[in-house]
Amino acid sequence: MIRIDERISKSELTYDWIRERIIGREFNPGYRLVLGAIAKELGISVVPVREAVRRLEAEGLIEFERNVGARVAMVNQDEYIDTMQTLGVLEGAATALALPLMRDADLARAQAINDSMRAMLEDFDPVAFTSLNEKFHRALFQRCPNPHISELADRGWNRMSGLRSSTFAFVPDRAPRSVQEHDEILRLIRENAEPHAIEMAVRQHKWRTVEAYRQQRTSS
Amino acid sequence: MIRIDERISKSELTYDWIRERIIGREFNPGYRLVLGAIAKELGISVVPVREAVRRLEAEGLIEFERNVGARVAMVNQDEYIDTMQTLGVLEGAATALALPLMRDADLARAQAINDSMRAMLEDFDPVAFTSLNEKFHRALFQRCPNPHISELADRGWNRMSGLRSSTFAFVPDRAPRSVQEHDEILRLIRENAEPHAIEMAVRQHKWRTVEAYRQQRTSS
DNA sequence: ATATTTCAGATCGTATACGGTATGTGATGT
DNA sequence: ACATCACATACCGTATACGATCTGAAATAT
Numbered sequence: 016m017i018r019i020d021e022r023i024s025k026s027e028l029t030y031d032w033i034r035e036r037i038i039g040r041e042f043n044p045g046y047r048l049v050l051g052a053i054a055k056e057l058g059i060s061v062v063p064v065r066e067a068v069r070r071l072e073a074e075g076l077i078e079f080e081r082n083v084g085a086r087v088a089m090v091n092q093d094e095y096i097d098t099m100q101t102l103g104v105l106e107g108a109a110t111a112l113a114l115p116l117m118r119d120a121d122l123a124r125a126q127a128i129n130d131s132m133r134a135m136l137e138d139f140d141p142v143a144f145t146s147l148n149e150k151f152h153r154a155l156f157q158r159c160p161n162p163h164i165s166e167l168a169d170r171g172w173n174r175m176s177g178l179r180s181s182t183f184a185f186v187p188d189r190a191p192r193s194v195q196e197h198d199e200i201l202r203l204i205r206e207n208a209e210p211h212a213i214e215m216a217v218r219q220h221k222w223r224t225v226e227a228y229r230q231q232r233t234s235s
Numbered sequence: 236m237i238r239i240d241e242r243i244s245k246s247e248l249t250y251d252w253i254r255e256r257i258i259g260r261e262f263n264p265g266y267r268l269v270l271g272a273i274a275k276e277l278g279i280s281v282v283p284v285r286e287a288v289r290r291l292e293a294e295g296l297i298e299f300e301r302n303v304g305a306r307v308a309m310v311n312q313d314e315y316i317d318t319m320q321t322l323g324v325l326e327g328a329a330t331a332l333a334l335p336l337m338r339d340a341d342l343a344r345a346q347a348i349n350d351s352m353r354a355m356l357e358d359f360d361p362v363a364f365t366s367l368n369e370k371f372h373r374a375l376f377q378r379c380p381n382p383h384i385s386e387l388a389d390r391g392w393n394r395m396s397g398l399r400s401s402t403f404a405f406v407p408d409r410a411p412r413s414v415q416e417h418d419e420i421l422r423l424i425r426e427n428a429e430p431h432a433i434e435m436a437v438r439q440h441k442w443r444t445v446e447a448y449r450q451q452r453t454s455s
Numbered sequence: 456a457t458a459t460t461t462c463a464g465a466t467c468g469t470a471t472a473c474g475g476t477a478t479g480t481g482a483t484g485t
Numbered sequence: 486a487c488a489t490c491a492c493a494t495a496c497c498g499t500a501t502a503c504g505a506t507c508t509g510a511a512a513t514a515t
């Protein structure tokens with residue numbers, strides 16, 4: 016008799032609950048996570064909440080201070096730059112590794128997303144644009160056969176969930192160039208360019224965004 | 236009156252305690268971590284132990300199964316390959332980023348480590364050799380100015396701590412080639428080669444080790 | 456002999472309790 | 486008015502307790 020106990024532990028449940036809200040931007044960076052309050056909200060005790068928070072802490076989504084409490088990680092500007100730089104490396108590699116497994120449908124989907132982004136350039140909505148941008152990049156590396164590298168790339172994106180919404184609000188000039196570079200990347204893939212060339216195109220694309228951001232910051 | 240309370244929480248203490256033992260290979264992959272036993276060993280209750288375990292779980296050093304318990308992560312062969320591949324990417328990038336900050340002393344130290352490795356080829360000790368190998372690579376990227384990428388590279392090495400000791404036991408033939416490739420990498424750095432060339436040298440060096448391992452596995 | 460059931464011991468998951476630490480507020484002194 | 490201190494409150498950190506679940510071994514059935 017196999018009894019499939021799908022019941023998930025409360026600790027796990029809480030982990031998902033908090034994580035969804037951070038990634039869904041319901042809890043913004045700096046948002047104070049009061050353990051007791053969360054426990055009461057979910058109708059459980061604080062112990063499983065603490066375990067969930069510890070896991071999120073290790074993933075960098077939450078910052079924890081002894082005797083003070085937990086808050087959604089503040090990704091300051093330096094960290095933003097570091098994370099984007101790392102993400103460029105990881106995503107470039109993940110995309111290159113995904114190439115042999117990529118299907119026409121995947122390419123078509125990425126193309127469709129980028130077309131939506133282009134259409135949006137007229138009447139610019141930074142939040143929607145940034146959201147599509149993420150979808151575009153995830154579409155490129157989703158087939159990556161190395162789950163380890165995919166997960167690190169995922170975590171990188173999640174880590175910036177708080178700032179994501181505003182990335183292109185900071186550097187709106189980058190938007191048209193960004194769409195153009197996406198097209199270029201898709202072209203390289205279609206033409207079966209060297210995986211290494213594609214990797215570097217993805218990396219440089221991301222690094223140029225960081226560079227634009229850095230300059231914007233120092234000039235203002 | 237500033238009172239610097241250096242006292243670290245028991246949860247943190249336990250985290251360090253377990254982590255040291257995993258990385259120091261006192262707890263090998265598969266080792267069963269009984270929460271109550273650890274609590275008793277450290278003279279504390281299980282709650283902080285559980286928190287520590289959750290963090291280690293999120294870092295991939297521990298695997299946790301509901302109602303069964305925690306054990307030191309088993310890095311199976313596929314995971315080993317994936318992790319090494321990822322590490323090649325990260326370490327290559329980290330090393331390239333570190334180049335401008337690298338000092339002569341750093342290079343000299345790396346060279347000394349590699350010389351020790353070469354000396355060891357005569358009377359081969361896989362464990363000591365693998366340990367030096369790690370030191371060599373860490374020496375190359377330690378100056379990396381992007382803490383985020385360094386940390387991921389560190390975690391990659393730590394994740395393999397269990398298998399590390401045996402890497403070169405599996406593919407002893409790789410050892411002389413490895414030393415040679417280290418020399419080559421050092422030469423490129425000394426001659427101020429393109430950062431990108433150095434990045435790829437480091438990456439390929441690691442990937443070749445993986446490849447040797449993969450072939451060794453399929454042929455046996 | 457092999458498969459199934461039963462049961463006890465080990466271990467986990469979570470609730471509750473309580474002392475400790477940080478933080479804001481109002482009283483007190485200058 | 487401003488700084489300092491005392492105190493109340495909110496929240497955290499950890500211990501303890503106990504029911505739930507798993508595991509392996511002995512007992513039973515086939």
